[in-house]
Amino acid sequence: MITVNPTSPVLLFDGVCSLCNGLVDFLMRHERRGLPPLTFAALQSESARTLLDERVGTERSRGLRAERAGGGHGDPGSVVLIVGDRVYERSTAALHVARYLRWPWQAARLGWxxxxxxxxxxYEWVARHRYAWFGKKDACRIPTPEERARFLP
Structure with a gap:
């Protein structure tokens, strides 16, 4: 079981996707003050598996994490935002994340x-092409010492 502050939203992202890692950097730089800070974890991590298994069940969790039947991972097709007991994915997750940004970036909420x-x-069109357009890393991001408190193990 992963212990997460119930008021702190958790963003699960594709840890090898350059676009997704850039989004995490952007969010940490432009986060709005006065709200609980976002916590992050790669969808490929054990923390993500545990959180999703607890909240949406094992079968749905495998789909969100793109877990292959024989083990290993495919390409996760969505970011996932967990806020309390709610789990958001795809464009809905992205639009909820915009709430945590400062102005003018909150204007992205017009997407609603x-x-x-x-x-x-x-969203799915961009997700399908993200590796070709932005690149893919060989391994998941390793947080810097300054970032470590913002990432689940």
């Missing part, structure tokens, strides 16, 4: 005006 099927279609 689009219907979810359209938002998710756009």
């Amino acid at each position: 005006a689009l219907p979810r099927p359209l938002r998710d279609l756009l």
Whole structure:
């Protein structure tokens, strides 16, 4: 069991995706004060597996983490945001994350005006091409000593 502050949102991201790691850096630089800080974990991590298994069940957890039947991982297709007992994915997770940003970045919340099927279609298109456009790392990110408190083990 992973102990997480119930008021602290947890963002699970593809740890080998350069775009996703850039998003984590951006969020840490532009986070809004006065809200609980975001905590991060790679979808490939044991922490992510445990959190998702607890909140959405093992089968759904495997799908979100793109776990292969024989072990190992495929390419996770979504970031996942956990806030308390709620689990958000795809464009809904991204739009909820915008709440934690300072102005003018909060303007991204205007995306709520689009219907979810359209938002998710756009999200999935970017997710499918993210490695080709932004690159893929050989291993998951290792937080710096300054960042370590913001990442689950």
